[in-house]
Amino acid sequence: MLRIRGTVGDLPVDLTVEMDESDWARLGSHLGIQVQDPVPQGDISAKPAASRNDAIWDIAQELLRKAGQMTGPDLLGQLEGLSGSTAAGKRLMVRMRHSASVKVESQGDTPVYHWIE
Known part of the structure; x- marks a missing residue:
């Protein structure tokens, strides 16, 4: 599930979007990251597919990596929506x-998150 909150002009918006694994993969591809594909049921030697939480974690890291740095409140707003x-x-x-x-x-009162390699 993806939740988007904010405003359009003066109107408040609170939108919830249900997403399945293929939707997360498409979103990841638009951000330039690859979300792992599910493992076929018959292949027990392959490692397990990434869970939805892992996909969100990958996208969250990519968001900060592309930004380089973000303040805590800005990052929290992005992560809440994600x-x-x-x-x-x-x-x-x-x-x-x-x-x-x-x-x-x-x-000061605001932490700043920096992506480092």
Whole structure:
């Protein structure tokens, strides 16, 4: 599920979009990342397919990587829309904070998330 909140002009918008694995793969391809395809049922030697949460995590990382850096409130807003809820967005932020590819620095009251390679 993907939740989009914001405004169109003066009108508030709160839109929820149901997405299946193929929809996530198409979204990932538009962002320039590849979401793993499901593993065929008969192939037990292959590793398990990425779950929806892994697909969201991949897209969240790509979002910060392409931006280079984002303030905490801006990143949370993007992650809320991506994950569909404030709680899930906050969980993604905590996961990013502990990622080796992300550096968080404090600028006054606002943390700034930087993508590092």
